[in-house]
Amino acid sequence: MGTTVAANLVGSLRHHGVRRVFGVPSESFTMFMDALLDEPGIAFVPARQEGGAAFAAEAYAAASGEIAVVLGGRAVGAANLSIGVHTARENSTPMLVLAGQVHSRHRGREAFQEAALADFLRPVAKHAVEEADPRRMPETIARALSLAVSGRPGPVVLSLPEDVFAGEVDVPPARPVRVPRPRPSAAEVQDLHGLLADAERPLIIAGAGVRLSGAEARLVDFAERWGVPVVAAWRRHDVFPNDHPLYAGHLQLSAHPEIVATVREADVLLAFGTRLGEITSQRYTAITPGHRIAQVDIEPSMIGKSHPVELGVVSDLTEALDALLAAGPPLREASAWARERRTACEEAMSVPPEEHTDRVDNRQIIRMLREGLPDDAVLTNDAGNFSGWLHAFFPFRLPRTYVGAASGAMGYGLPAAIGAKLAHPDRPVVALSGDGGFLMTVQELETAVRLRLPIVVLVFNNNMYGTIRMHQERRYPSRTIGTDLGNPDLVALAASFGAYGALVTADAEFPAVLREALAQDRPAVIEIRTDPEQISVWRTIAELRAGA
Template sequence: MSQGKKMTGGEAIVQSLVRNGIDTLFGIPGVQTYGLFDALQRNGKRIRVVTPRHEQTTAYMAMGYAKSTGRIGAFSVVPGPGILNTTAALCTAYGVSAPVLGITGQVPSDYIGSGKGHLHELPDQLATLRTLTKWAARIEHTSQVPEVMHDAFRQLQSGRPRPVVVEMPWELFTAAAPVTPIEPPAVYPQIEIDPDSIARAAALLKEARNPLIMVGSGAQHAAPEVLALAEQLQAPVVSWRGGRGIVSDEHPLGFTCASGFRRWAETDVVIGIGSRLEMMWFRWPDLGKQRRLINIDIDPVQMVRLKPAVGIVGDAARASRGLLEEIRRHEGARASRTEEFLALKARTHADIQKITPHVQYLAAIRQALPRDGFFVEEICQAGFTSFYGFPVYQPRTYVTAGHQGTLGYGFPTALGVKVGNPDKCVVSITGDGGFLFGLQDLITAAQYRINLVVVVFNNGAYGNVYRDQQRLFEGRTIGSELSNPDFVKLAESFGIAGQRVQTPAQLAQALERAFAADAPALIEVPIDKDRETPPWEFLMPAPGA
């Protein structure tokens, strides 16, 4: 693209996407964005367009793509009700710090804010988007496309990654004007880490006898550095949802929340890396012990929220590496605690077997899923149990909704995971309730050959609601028991292989066949809702447990 070349707004946006490395866009065209999709069609070999059957799925797929690859996930829908349909995915992407780019339209420029009721008009769409994203902006002339898109990509690739949305009035997608490109930098500027904070953290750790590291999604790219720091300190690395896989569960220092709590009473210093530290301030009781906190996070506001003894603002990998180097300047290797930690983990593994039948079904999935395969959880009994009951071996291979707990996100998000990782096996687990939020996109899997395997745990209920109503309201239930279709026949009606299994062994065999077939598949697992063991004993341990 030469300087000052005349092009439409849609063409200019596509050129910006290509320049910034976007190779896939999940989107549904509509009248306001015809010019964008026409430009995408004419650049079809450079950007793949996947069109699902619900606008919410476009953003969920972009989130799954982003979280599993570490690259930007992009989506596009029409304004008004179209962009509003994506908001559950946007707030989830915001919560899990996913770099998601949304592109939407607007009413024609002359009607913005007029209140005349133009097609898809909102009172203030941009203000609405700014409550759900890191950054949102409007392109008000075709010539502004490179500048606004450059700002969008800078927001996505610097500081804490979170979704951003760009809107453009209807007429500009086809309005031509001279456009001057902006080349993206090789590397976006990084926050400089304060060496004094590194020194103070190292001094605090020098006196620590039982340090513990907590990791979240902000450390997914820093797995080698986190492990090296943990090995120097002989500190367990406890993962919670977004941190799963940063240190393999097979490693002596790789702890789930269930095994990590067994070390909590003895812990004297906590190192939080890229994590909200939800376990520390919400899920784990204090047990009467004062602990010092060292917090590493790229988001400086986290230091205000968590008030650590030492706050290190910066990238997780660089900060962890710098802290390790400072520690090694002053002390040698610590005595190995491998045998102690392996014994503790073995006891925890034995204890969680009581969470039937889901620990056993999760073990069957782990048996069939390759080590580098992807597992996408969902808000269901199996999903909650997977927080500690599903072994994870590599970063990014466990995809979660994080603290939003977004019911129904799992299946559409897993579609995006598979698109981003076409050569890897991907399994989506879901309950019957959540799955019906987005089942129409089974046809998207069939149409685009998105060879995802979805496992539907069918207990005929919103399981947590059902159990809580029984427990808290003298056995009375309302709205928590569900009537369901025949899931196997449903899958087959979409042209997707469906089967039903009754045991963990059958599930493992069914998964192995599905992965070998390399085609979309659905496996139903009937569950008796009155015989499920609640997973909460290991998620919200009582004081003194």
């Protein structure tokens, strides 16, 4: 006797280790959601908007190592969750996107909320397909789950007409297949060693491929073996311990000049699991034709995509580093240049202790945050200029303690904290947001309250879209439009959701407020009033205008 497509899909998710499905209920999924009730090992996490659900699912996967599963019904749900699909693509996060489609017999007739969902989401997904034949659903499900985790992981979209779930199939639920883990050839290992042996100032740029492969410890071993300094690619802080003598900084937006100088001064760049994109390369200015580049990536299409490379190796990072370590050489001392670049990094990240009773200095907030959290706390962050202080001054000491959107999507911080807390219920989870990003997904605060998740959300409030204001002041000084904001009382807003709320107007107040927030058994929101004039880590508005 066969089983329904809905039950087959639920069984496939169970076999693939899925423990949570995120989304907003939709009439397109009633049969699938009913089947979920019969699977005690999988919980449905209802969010208040599909975009928040997709962010939470993506962060849950990033923090847990599982496959993210998110559902959205028809055109409106798919449109809302598309921002999370794009984020999963940029973050290389494995995600299964279930897009509920109208009934098959109504397709092409302007049915209610009808759209070509696979076509709509395909540009931001790794793969997208619509399947209306129940008989083909088992193979479609199996292929989608395999594609999501293989090669460069990413989001795979299944557009499913509502009637397909009732179809019967005789095939058992899909089980995981062994994911290919390519390994470098002996010749490639020899070439990499030769490139390193010839280098006077080698530098590793470490990206998401290190984390996705679970290769953080091997990267430390390799860097120590060769005495090579390491910089972290954009929003990949935690791939290498920031307090290690070979850590040389994070390539953020407008990175500190000394950290950029480290890249420019290097003669050989080892790009490990990074595509060397626009922000990592400082708008393609830090990497020059004079650099000799070796790129190791599991995805062939990433090799040489942004910069010409001398040596390209298609390999899983764990496999590559294992092969490189097995081939030697004897332990090398870090060069004088490597030690000099570490000193420059330490000086750039340094925040001498100072407390202010009359104003907020964001550098001190970040210093106090580090002192107030255990090393295994997980931080998520939104997009906005406030994040520059986190990127510049917070030292991440352990792997898998940072969850951020490489896509720079606003509204990510709060729902990401929900996903991270569900993945790590026993670890503190702190989200950092600006007022602009926080209010884009503030409705998910109700989700956190309902799920009784004691996350802490820091909201850096300067009453503006700070990043856009910065660009306006650079190009058209004193001529701004659309970037000034008005905000509600965020403490009262938090209380209205049932969360703890507190206000910080001077950084000296922050440690005590943070302790109180961390002690809560419910979500906490800390509003931090910041000076709008201090538009970024390194510049004030007056300085931007003067230099325009």
